[in-house]
Amino acid sequence: MMTGSPPMLPAPYRVRHVHQETSDTWTLDLEPQGGLVPSFKPGQFDMLYAFGVGEVPISISGDPTAPDPLIHTVRSVGAVSRALCALRPGAAVGVRGPFGTSWPVTNGSGRDVLLVAGGVGLAPLRPAFYQVLAQRARFGRVVLLYGARSPGDLLFADELAQWRGRFDVDVQVTVDHARPEWAGNVGVVTSLLDHARFDPDDCVALLCGPEIMMRLVSNDLLRRGVTADRIYVSLERNMQCAVGWCGHCQLGPELTCRDGPVYPLARVEPLLHVREL
Amino acid sequence: MKGLESLLAEHPFFSGMTEADLKLIAGCATNARFEAGEYLYREGGAADRFFLLRSGQIAVEVHAPGRDPVTILTVGEGQVLGFSWLMPPYRWVFDARAMQLTRALVFDGACLRNKCDADPRLGYDLLKRVASVMSQRLETATVQLADLYGVVGP
Numbered sequence: 001m002m003t004g005s006p007p008m009l010p011a012p013y014r015v016r017h018v019h020q021e022t023s024d025t026w027t028l029d030l031e032p033q034g035g036l037v038p039s040f041k042p043g044q045f046d047m048l049y050a051f052g053v054g055e056v057p058i059s060i061s062g063d064p065t066a067p068d069p070l071i072h073t074v075r076s077v078g079a080v081s082r083a084l085c086a087l088r089p090g091a092a093v094g095v096r097g098p099f100g101t102s103w104p105v106t107n108g109s110g111r112d113v114l115l116v117a118g119g120v121g122l123a124p125l126r127p128a129f130y131q132v133l134a135q136r137a138r139f140g141r142v143v144l145l146y147g148a149r150s151p152g153d154l155l156f157a158d159e160l161a162q163w164r165g166r167f168d169v170d171v172q173v174t175v176d177h178a179r180p181e182w183a184g185n186v187g188v189v190t191s192l193l194d195h196a197r198f199d200p201d202d203c204v205a206l207l208c209g210p211e212i213m214m215r216l217v218s219n220d221l222l223r224r225g226v227t228a229d230r231i232y233v234s235l236e237r238n239m240q241c242a243v244g245w246c247g248h249c250q251l252g253p254e255l256t257c258r259d260g261p262v263y264p265l266a267r268v269e270p271l272l273h274v275r276e277l
Numbered sequence: 278m279k280g281l282e283s284l285l286a287e288h289p290f291f292s293g294m295t296e297a298d299l300k301l302i303a304g305c306a307t308n309a310r311f312e313a314g315e316y317l318y319r320e321g322g323a324a325d326r327f328f329l330l331r332s333g334q335i336a337v338e339v340h341a342p343g344r345d346p347v348t349i350l351t352v353g354e355g356q357v358l359g360f361s362w363l364m365p366p367y368r369w370v371f372d373a374r375a376m377q378l379t380r381a382l383v384f385d386g387a388c389l390r391n392k393c394d395a396d397p398r399l400g401y402d403l404l405k406r407v408a409s410v411m412s413q414r415l416e417t418a419t420v421q422l423a424d425l426y427g428v429v430g431p
Binding site: 118119120147148149153174176177178179180182183184185186187188190191194195209210212213216 | 334336337338345346347348349350351353355374376377417420421423424425426
C-alpha cells in the first residue's frame with residue numbers, strides 16, 4: 001500500500017495519453033497533479049476513480065522501472081470501466097494505490113521463468129515481463145505464452161511483435177478462433193505448453209487470466225512436475241476498499257485486496273475448488 | 278535418408294510403441310508434403326487418411342456460405358490430424374489447410390483399420406493413443422466454447 005497519504009483518499013491525476021488496444025480495451029497514461037507517481041511492484045493494482053461514476057480496481061500495466069506516467073489497461077465491462085475508457089487526454093481521474101501483493105519475479109532468479117496470460121490478463125503480467133527483461137541475464141529461459149479470443153483481441157500487439165523478434169525470450173501467441181489470414185496458432189493457451197521449453201523442476205510460473213484458464217494451466221503445469229509453491233496466480237474478487245477493511249473481496253480466510261491479488265497456488269488452490277466462495 | 282519406421286518411432290504420437298508394431302503399421306504410411314494453401318482434406322470428402330505432422334502447420338477450418346472460413350484449431354509439428362478414418366461413415370467433418378509448407382507421414386485409413394482388426398492388441402494400443410488426443414481436443418474445444426477470456430482483474 002502507498003505510504004504517507006490516507007489510503008482512502010484518491011490523488012488527483014490527469015490523462016496524458018490514451019491508446020485503444022482492442023474494441024473494448026484502452027490503455028491510459030496518467031500523470032499526477034502535483035507530486036510524484038509512487039513506485040509500484042509488478043502485479044499491484046490501483047483504485048481508479050471516474051469522478052461522479054465510481055471506483056474500480058485496475059492493475060498497473062506499465063514498467064515498474066519507469067513509473068511515470070502511471071499506466072493502466074482497462075477493459076470496458078461496466079459503468080465505471082466504461083467511463084474510464086471514455087476518458088480522453090486532459091480528463092481528471094482519481095487514483096488510490098498501489099495496493100496488494102506482487103509477482104515474485106526475483107524468485108525466478110537463476111531459474112526459467114514462464115509467464116502465461118489470457119485475455120486482458122496480459123496487462124497485470126506486463127510489468128513482470130518488463131522486470132525480467134530489464135534483468136534478463138539473471139534468469140534462465142524466459143517464456144511468455146499468451147492466449148486471446150481472436151487476433152483483434154490481442155493486447156499490446158506492437159510490443160508482442162517486438163518481443164517475438166528477440167532472441168533471448170520465447171513468446172508464443174494463440175487465439176480461440178481466427179480468419180484465414182491469421183498465420184499464428186489457434187487453440188487454447190494450454191496447447192502452447194507442449195512447445196514451450198522450460199525446466200519443470202527449476203522454473204517459476206506466473207499465471208494471469210480468467211480463473212478457469214489459470215486452473216487449466218496450473219493443472220497442466222502440475223502434471224508436468226512444476227510444484228504448487230512455484231506457480232503464482234492473480235485472483236480477481238470484488239475489491240472495494242483495497243485495504244482489507246470492508247471484506248467484500250473475501251475468499252475464505254483471504255482478503256484478496258490485502259493478501260493478494262498475487263498468490264502462490266499452494267496457498268489458494270483448495271479455495272479455488274470451493275464453489276460457494 | 279531416414280526410413281518410415283524410424284520417422285514413426287521419433288514421432289511423439291507413437292512414443293513407446295514396440296518395434297514390431299511400428300514395422301507393421303509403417304506398411305500403411307507414406308511420406309508427403311503439402312504446399313502452403315493446399316487442402317489436405319475438405320468437409321464431406323472420403324476420410325481415408327490419417328496424418329502425423331513432422332513439420333509445418335495446418336489450419337482446421339469451418340466454412341459457411343457468404344463468409345470467410347473460421348480457423349478453430351491449428352496443429353503442427355509432433356501432432357496428429359484427422360480421426361474420421363476410424364469411424365463410419367468415414368467422412369471428413371472439417372477442412373484442413375496447410376498454412377505453410379508441411380511435411381507429414383500419411384497413413385491409409387483402410388489399411389490401418391484392417392491391421393487393427395487383424396491384431397486387436399495393436400488396435401487397442403492405437404485406439405488408446407487416438408482417444409488420448411481426442412480427449413485433449415474435446416477438452417480444449419469445450420474451453421473455447423466457454424469463451425474463457427472474459428473479464429479478469431483487478
